[in-house]
Amino acid sequence: MSKKIGLFYGTTTGKTEAAAEMIRDEFGDSINMHDVSGAEASDFDEYECLIIGCPTWNIGELQSDWEGLYEELDDVDFNGKTIAYFGTGDQVGYGDNFQDAMGILEEKISEQGGKTVGYTSTDGYDFSESKAIRDGKFCGLALDDDNQSELTEERVKAWTAQLKTVFGA
Secondary structure: OOOEEEEEEEOOOOHHHHHHHHHHHHHHHEEEEEHOOOOOOOHHHOEEEEEEEEEEEEOOOOOOHHHHHHHHHHHHHOOOOEEEEEEEOOOOOOOOOOOOOHHHHHHHHHOOOOOOEEEEEOOOOOOOOOOEEHHHHHHHEEEEOOOHHHHHHHHHHHHHHHHHHHHOO
16 A cells, blocks of 8 residues: 655645646645645644645745744654655746745754655756755755746656655555
8 A cells, every 4th residue: 555645735826736736646646635724733743755835935935824834843743754845936036045935844844853855956947046955956846837837747747756766655
């Protein structure tokens, strides 16, 4: 039996939700989706594998639903959990903080014991700074539907193929 994977996403304009749905479609029935606007910190407990999605909002900030849950993440034991991240953002308009929200969440959850997987290359992007960079790579899947929507499906497929192996899904 394959593991159940919890996919938690926050969305304001619908782009992150659309990306979450693409990821779910690649995994099929092994994904349980949670819009964080209705989630509680305890909802993370039932999964060994998590996918966390958040757009970067304003100037390098978390999306509002994640902002509301952020402090509660301190109360979650992420030890033993394998976690992948994806973010949506605008590398042209916000090149100084592209994908910062993904990096902010990854840092917090790693401090709580989560093991990050699903790193992706920064090749093909044009930005100056990001809190989502770890050892020269993004700490997850960086999507930019504002400027590179034609690459989203290909990026999602490649990333989910990588995660299926790591998650054993």
